[in-house]
Amino acid sequence: MLHTDIPTRGEILALASTTGPWCVSVYTPTEADTPTPDKNRVAFENQVKEVLDRVTDKQAGIALTDAFADLVDDEDYWRFQSRTLAVHATPTGMRTYRLPNRLEPSATLGDRFHIKPLLRAVTFPQTAFVLALSENAVRLVEVAAEGPAAEVAVAGLPTDLNKYLDLPPLGRGPHGRLQGSEGRKVRVRQFCRAVDQALRPVLAGHDIPLILAAAEPTDSLYRSVDSYPLLLAEGIPGNPEHLSDGDLAARARQLLDQHYAAELANVRSEFEKRRSDGRGVIDLSDIARAATYGIVHTLFVDIDASVPGAVTPDGALAAATGEAPGVLDEISRRVLLSNGRVLAVRGDDIPDGAHAAAILRYAP
Structure with missing residues (x-):
């Protein structure tokens, strides 16, 4: 079973808003439920040591060292991992996420967090919940991109429609009661509402x-x-009582792939429509200025690419003056903070094979 902690949009915005001289971001590929969790821990510890050696402020270094040491020493935490561990820390706090995506290892130090790799997990999350709902059984199953599915315990979850069908007949006004198929339909809806409330x-x-x-x-x-x-419009048809958790997971993954492929195709089509009126741009300097002034509606960014440098306060590209996550990360951060959408995708999914592309809210 994968143990995932996928950040919400609010949590990503909080990370994007954090600035300071000692922002540490560490991404470590991990193995889920490995019989030798020390393998994950040692790899992480080596990355941490390398990045903390570059912290020149004594007090900040002590605070960061203590925080990372506490995490390294937490044996129970290391027993339950997913595909990648992402840790973002300052001298005053730390956030950890166990991601279902396999990301490249990295350890960065700068005046803001390196968040672009984190965006892949929320752009097209390869995890889902499946609600298997029938009149005789109800279960919630968690599905990850890889590995076995797992049923989730839900307190108060109704498991049987019969107790609703056995209730007294329904009154609907002074002249009669709901009976037959109409009454049954009302009871099934009540059953469904109780399931929704429990979830x-x-x-x-x-x-x-x-x-x-x-x-x-x-x-x-x-x-x-x-x-x-986030209930998908397309579901798994038929009686789920005859499907194992593994069967549900296999069908769910197919639906996720279809859903995300269609969503990406729609966004790319929108980009092509906007090119003619100046609202579809691929020049990185144009995108950086648009992101700075809050006019990027949707940003495609290559999850694997790295463009060294910085973005000035007025949106110009410049050489980095110290350690920094890079141009693509900073553009992504500014788009997020202006309530834009960031799609962290593979290079082949970006128009013209560019490192980034943007749909603007209006032509500059």
Whole structure:
């Protein structure tokens, strides 16, 4: 089982807003549930030592060293990992995320965090929840990009429609009661609403899709009361009682791939439409200025590329004066802080094979 902590948009914005002289970002590829967790820990510890050796402020160095030592010494934490561990720390605090994506190792020190690798996990998260819903059974299954699926315990989750069907007949005005198929439909919707309410505290704070596995009319009735905004429009049809967690995971991954491919194709199509009116740009200097002045609506950025340098306060590209995450990271940060959308994708997914491309809110 993968143990994931995928950051929400709010958490990423908090990281993007953090500035200071000693911002440390460490990304370490890990193995999930490895019988030798020290392998992950030693690799991480070596990266930390290398980056902390560059901290020249004594008090900041002591605070960072103590914080990282506490994490390294937490044996239980290292027993449960995902594909990549991301740690962002300052002398006053630390945030850790166990990501389902396999990212390249890196350790950076600067006046802000290196957040671009983190964006891959939230651009097209390869994790999802599957709600297997039928009249005789209900289960919530967590699915990751790799590895086995796992059922999630949900307190108060209704497991059987029968207790709703056994309730007294429904009154609907003074002249009659709901009976037959109409009454059953109302009871099934009540059952679905109770399931939705039980899921709320479990799904709260997650920014990953929910996929519904259900037969009709339960599928439509659940969707009519669902409160989770990331429920995919396409679900897994049929009675899920006959599908194992592994079967649900396999079908969910196919749906995720189709969903994200369609979403990316739509955004690329929008970019091509905007080129003619000056709102689709690929020149990095133009994108940097647009990001600085808050007019980037959507940014494509190459997750694997690195462009050394910095972006000045007025949006010009410049040589870096010290350690810095780089131009692409800073552009991404400015887009996020102006409420733009950042798609961290592979180079082949960016128009013209550029390092970045942007759809602007309006032509400059």
